[in-house]
Amino acid sequence: VGEIGLDYYWDKESRDLQKEWFVRQLALSKKAGLPVIIHSRDAGKDTFDIMKAEHAGSTGGVIHCFSNSREMARDYVNMGYFIGIGGVVTFKNARVMKEVAEYVPLEQILIETDCPYLAPAPNRGKRNSSLYLPYIIEEIARIKGVSKELVEEKTCENALKMYQIV
Known part of the structure; x- marks a missing residue:
């Protein structure tokens, strides 16, 4: 809903x-x-x-385009919600969002576009698109020190779980 x-x-x-x-x-x-x-x-x-x-x-569900503190992310995760991470995590000045991405377990992260808004760097200011999801995946992988493939695999599994497809 x-x-x-x-x-x-x-x-x-x-x-x-x-x-x-x-x-x-x-x-x-x-x-x-x-x-x-x-x-x-x-x-x-x-x-x-x-x-x-x-x-x-x-x-359950997802807190879409999460934009609050690491502590609030923790509280939502503890209640069983996924945290939606979009293009903001790629912005140079997005310190808090990078902290959230580092803290939230990969099993509780969903990636998203919020199209047409919040396109990730290097497309910031342009119309967002799902074609830009790899930039978000890459940044989360960098922050967490894991492979892009792992982030893609886990967030796909998370989406299937959240939408009750599996």
Whole structure:
């Protein structure tokens, strides 16, 4: 079920209304037995608090385009969620995202594009594409000190597991 969550960046809808619908969507995922794809922009604490209260230990899912701290990544991983890592990890100034990629076990990472946004270096600023996923794989492999092939294999397995395909 997704992409669901909270987005405080634009502040077009009231935060209380967003929270109400987010809780309802999480309940729907539990009822249907489906994983969630969580969007959280400028709403890290509220998203985490709702996830912990309403969804932890249920159907799992991914925290899409994760952009919070290593500690919050740890807490999500401990609740059974995957961490979505996209092009930001390839940016030179993405210290926190690189720390997250280093910390999160490879078995809990999914790679993603967030197309058309957040294209990885060297394509930063261009329209993103799944053709650029190898840049993300390469950077995660570099950070973790493992082969690109291992990162590709594990993240593929993780996607199949998260989407309940295997």
